[in-house]
Amino acid sequence: MSNTANLKDVAERAGVSISTVSRALNGKSYVNEETRRRVQEAVQETNYRPNALAKSLKMGRTNTICLMVPAIENLMFPPIVRGVEDTARKSGFTVVLCNTDEDEAVEKAYIEKMKTHWIDGFVVCSAYGSASHILALRDEGFPLVLVNRYQEADVGRFDIVSVDNFRAAYDATCYLARTGRRRIALAHGREELYLYQERYRGYCAALKDSGLPYDEELVLRELDGIDSFYQLTRDAMALPQPPDAIFASSDPKAFVIMHALHDLGLRIPQDVSVLGFDNVPMASMVEPPLSTIAQPFYAMGCVAARSLLRQIFYKDKNGTLPAAVHNVMEVDLIVRRSTK
Amino acid sequence: MSNTANLKDVAERAGVSISTVSRALNGKSYVNEETRRRVQEAVQETNYRPNALAKSLKMGRTNTICLMVPAIENLMFPPIVRGVEDTARKSGFTVVLCNTDEDEAVEKAYIEKMKTHWIDGFVVCSAYGSASHILALRDEGFPLVLVNRYQEADVGRFDIVSVDNFRAAYDATCYLARTGRRRIALAHGREELYLYQERYRGYCAALKDSGLPYDEELVLRELDGIDSFYQLTRDAMALPQPPDAIFASSDPKAFVIMHALHDLGLRIPQDVSVLGFDNVPMASMVEPPLSTIAQPFYAMGCVAARSLLRQIFYKDKNGTLPAAVHNVMEVDLIVRRSTK
DNA sequence: ATGAAAGCGCTAACAG
DNA sequence: CTGTTAGCGCTTTCAT
Numbered sequence: 101m102s103n104t105a106n107l108k109d110v111a112e113r114a115g116v117s118i119s120t121v122s123r124a125l126n127g128k129s130y131v132n133e134e135t136r137r138r139v140q141e142a143v144q145e146t147n148y149r150p151n152a153l154a155k156s157l158k159m160g161r162t163n164t165i166c167l168m169v170p171a172i173e174n175l176m177f178p179p180i181v182r183g184v185e186d187t188a189r190k191s192g193f194t195v196v197l198c199n200t201d202e203d204e205a206v207e208k209a210y211i212e213k214m215k216t217h218w219i220d221g222f223v224v225c226s227a228y229g230s231a232s233h234i235l236a237l238r239d240e241g242f243p244l245v246l247v248n249r250y251q252e253a254d255v256g257r258f259d260i261v262s263v264d265n266f267r268a269a270y271d272a273t274c275y276l277a278r279t280g281r282r283r284i285a286l287a288h289g290r291e292e293l294y295l296y297q298e299r300y301r302g303y304c305a306a307l308k309d310s311g312l313p314y315d316e317e318l319v320l321r322e323l324d325g326i327d328s329f330y331q332l333t334r335d336a337m338a339l340p341q342p343p344d345a346i347f348a349s350s351d352p353k354a355f356v357i358m359h360a361l362h363d364l365g366l367r368i369p370q371d372v373s374v375l376g377f378d379n380v381p382m383a384s385m386v387e388p389p390l391s392t393i394a395q396p397f398y399a400m401g402c403v404a405a406r407s408l409l410r411q412i413f414y415k416d417k418n419g420t421l422p423a424a425v426h427n428v429m430e431v432d433l434i435v436r437r438s439t440k
Numbered sequence: 441m442s443n444t445a446n447l448k449d450v451a452e453r454a455g456v457s458i459s460t461v462s463r464a465l466n467g468k469s470y471v472n473e474e475t476r477r478r479v480q481e482a483v484q485e486t487n488y489r490p491n492a493l494a495k496s497l498k499m500g501r502t503n504t505i506c507l508m509v510p511a512i513e514n515l516m517f518p519p520i521v522r523g524v525e526d527t528a529r530k531s532g533f534t535v536v537l538c539n540t541d542e543d544e545a546v547e548k549a550y551i552e553k554m555k556t557h558w559i560d561g562f563v564v565c566s567a568y569g570s571a572s573h574i575l576a577l578r579d580e581g582f583p584l585v586l587v588n589r590y591q592e593a594d595v596g597r598f599d600i601v602s603v604d605n606f607r608a609a610y611d612a613t614c615y616l617a618r619t620g621r622r623r624i625a626l627a628h629g630r631e632e633l634y635l636y637q638e639r640y641r642g643y644c645a646a647l648k649d650s651g652l653p654y655d656e657e658l659v660l661r662e663l664d665g666i667d668s669f670y671q672l673t674r675d676a677m678a679l680p681q682p683p684d685a686i687f688a689s690s691d692p693k694a695f696v697i698m699h700a701l702h703d704l705g706l707r708i709p710q711d712v713s714v715l716g717f718d719n720v721p722m723a724s725m726v727e728p729p730l731s732t733i734a735q736p737f738y739a740m741g742c743v744a745a746r747s748l749l750r751q752i753f754y755k756d757k758n759g760t761l762p763a764a765v766h767n768v769m770e771v772d773l774i775v776r777r778s779t780k
Numbered sequence: 781a782t783g784a785a786a787g788c789g790c791t792a793a794c795a796g
Numbered sequence: 797c798t799g800t801t802a803g804c805g806c807t808t809t810c811a812t
Contacts, residue, residue, distance in 0.1 A: 106788090106789055106790085107789065107790065107791095108789080116798075116799085117798065117799045117800075118789095118790085118791095118799085118800095119790095119791075119792080119798075119799065119800080119801095120797085120798055120799075122790070122791060122792090123791095123797090123798085126791085128791095128792095129792095129797085129798095130797065131797070131798085132797060132798085135797080135798080149552075149555060149556055150556055150789085150790085151497075151556070151558070151788085151789050151790070152556045152557045152558070153493055153496050153497045153502070153557070153558050153788085153789080153790090154497055154788070154789035154790040154791090154804090155789080155790055155791075156493050156790095156804095157491075157493045157494055157497055157788090157789085157790075157804050157805070157806095158789085158790050158791050158792085158803085158804050159790085159791075159804085160804080162493070164536075164557075167537075171522070172512065172518045172521055172522055172525075173518045173519055173522055173721065175721075177518075178512045178513045178517075178518055179513055181512055181537070182511070182512055182513055182539055185512075185537060185538070185539055186539070192553075194536050194553065194554075194557065195536065195537060196504075196534050196535065196536055196537075197507075197521070197525060197535060197536075197537040198525075199522055199525055199526070212489075213532075213534065215489060216489055216490055216491070216492045217492045217493070217504075217534065218491070218492070218493050352725075355722075355725045356725070358727070359725065359727065362727050381513065381515075382695075382722045382725075385692075385695045385696070385699065385722075385726070386725070386726055386727070387698070387699065387702050387726070387727050446804090446805055446806085447805065447806065447807095448805080456782075456783085457782065457783045457784075458783085458784090458805095458806085458807095459782075459783065459784080459785095459806095459807080459808075460781085460782055460783075462806070462807060462808085463781090463782085463807090463808095466807085468807095469781085469782095469808095470781070471781070471782085472781060472782085475781080475782080490805090490806085491804085491805050491806070493804085493805080493806090494788090494804070494805035494806040494807090495805080495806055495807075496788095496806095497788050497789070497790095497804090497805085497806075498787085498788050498805085498806050498807050498808085499788090499806085499807075500788080781812100782811100782812085783810100783811085783812080784809105784810090784811080784812100785808100785809095785810090785811105786807105786808090786809085786810100787806100787807095787808100788805105788806090788807095789804105790803100790804090791802105791803095791804090792801100792802090792803100793800105793801090793802085794799105794800085794801085794802100795798100795799085795800080795801100796797105796798085796799085796800100
């Protein structure tokens with residue numbers, strides 16, 4: 101560790117007191133210009149590096165935030181994580197990454213450990229709706245922002261960043277109808293998740309407004325894991341009146357569906373259109389390139405981090421958390437070649 | 441923050457001294473059984489939570505490690521990151537994620553910040569070969585492990601986890617030759633990277649041992665970004681004697697190549713086999729599913745973390761770093777449907 | 781077996 | 797404008 105010069109060393113070297121060095125370095129209080137120069141020199145000469153631990157212990161702030169995701173391997177998270185980190189870094193914050201698999205025990209253990217480390221706040225991309233141990237964080241005074249997964253009741257009570265899932269699914273379904281599709285299936289996601297409920301509602305509403313009948317047989321419900329959509333797709337295509345479009349509630353589902361369709365010898369989009377949701381990077385690389393609803397993941401990560409930092413600074417100043425805000429991000433319909 | 445009980449509070453409550461509480465909690469020194477129980481009770485009652493900052497300041501250890509990757513969006517990193525984190529967590533360590541884009545300034549800034557935070561060690565998945573500011577870390581006494589990117593000269597001097605790239609590419613090329621392919625092209629990666637040089641060498645050696653001529657026209661060299669392989673593939677297929685197989689030095693390149701082939705109206709693998717390298721999760725989902733050399737990314741992350749922890753513990757005990765070890769991981773040829 | 785006290789490195793009153 | 801001093805919460809000799 102070679103270098104362990106501390107304020108005292110610098111002070112001696114510069115021939116001033118410790119507190120003068122501290123002041124000179126933090127630039128808060130005024131310090132004689134000449135003195136400041138001597139201090140700067142001493143800093144160079146001693147190869148001084150501040151000790152963040154000591155500072156944090158004193159200040160009760162670590163400039164570190166905790167980012168919880170279910171699993172970084174899930175394609176939607178890397179860009180979010182990147183957005184959070186880039187933004188945090190620009191403000192001098194460091195981010196601790198926590199994969200939880202949405203396992204409550206893991207989440208709780210992480211939260212406990214993060215408190216122990218005096219982390220400044222949490223960005224949580226997990227938690228079906230409101231897991232109480234997550235939401236409790238805010239009551240305990242911790243800055244907290246929820247990304248994408250939340251419940252209706254949480255709006256206004258917590259900082260949230262999300263898209264308008266109802267609206268996005270509504271627009272997507274209308275688009276499919278506009279292209280002449282009449283039997284539009286929905287690959288529904290895990291129904292406990294509020295965001296999938298919303299997308300389902302959007303789908304239903306769009307069907308209605310497009311004058312299309314709702315057909316329960318056309319809503320493919322995930323069994324265990326998204327691979328189940330392989331068989332669900334085959335089953336659907338075996339219907340007397342098979343779908344002529346499938347709206348997948350996430351891109352990975354769309355990939356599985358395209359696979360099933362391909363194995364069935366069906367052409368996309370001639371025989372059936374496939375529309376995804378998310379626009380993960382791979383969406384443009386599959387064959388045919390997948391039309392999809394793009395969520396601005398990277399931007400969402402940035403906004404989440406900024407939202408958290410805002411809370412942190414506000415709390416620093418006022419000792420209390422600011423009012424919650426709901427950041428609703430815009431989605432984008434990206435038409436590629438899996439729809440016509 | 442509600443709860444800020446500290447050792448003193450617990451001590452008072454239990455009617456013992458601070459040091460006794462500390463001892464009782466750390467279980468190092470012996471403490472009267474009865475006393476220990478009283479302390480435990482007091483801990484419950486006061487809702488005590490240790491302050492990791494204070495402990496770290498005292499101990500010079502933070503139980504936190506720094507994980508540097510070029511970009512988490514790159515498909516190979518999420519599983520590595522996950523492996524590192526899972527392993528670290530099991531040992532009570534926390535991981536700070538740093539995306540650097542391999543930008544030297546960013547790397548340096550991060551390193552500086554991490555030192556400031558008294559991080560216990562670094563896992564670096566970046567740095568073309570030996571970036572001196574990274575390698576210097578070990579000389580400064582920091583536990584360090586390099587994942588996948590290193591130079592020949594680094595072996596034995598640093599902890600490294602990697603695969604045998606020469607061997608993997610050799611085997612892959614031989615496999616292609618065994619399936620009857622005679623014009624095997626290589627989609628070469630950025631040539632400054634040692635691992636791509638190795639794969640190139642393996643390719644050449646396999647050609648030779650398979651009695652196939654080396655043809656410079658068949659080595660596709662990346663121009664700027666992997667998208668350049670779209671045109672490179674078209675060019676190659678326009679050759680008088682076009683390739684009947686393309687060995688891509690990474691899966692993403694293979695995806696681009698498959699795309700180009702598809703647009704050319706060529707069939708995979710009937711007209712040309714495509715073999716990838718990495719086995720990113722998407723490899724099995726494209727059409728046709730991609731045959732590829734699987735790197736055990738998750739396991740590599742686990743091994744990297746374990747390697748780092750080993751260094752950290754060793755250093756704790758002996759005050760010095762242990763001898764460097766090179767962890768060479770096994771790759772796996774996964775035959776799917778893009779080769780025959 | 782337990783307590784007292786020093787000190788990790790830093791910031792922020794408080795004095796001057 | 798600068799120095800002195802008191803902690804932040806914890807571990808660890810050194811006594812007892």
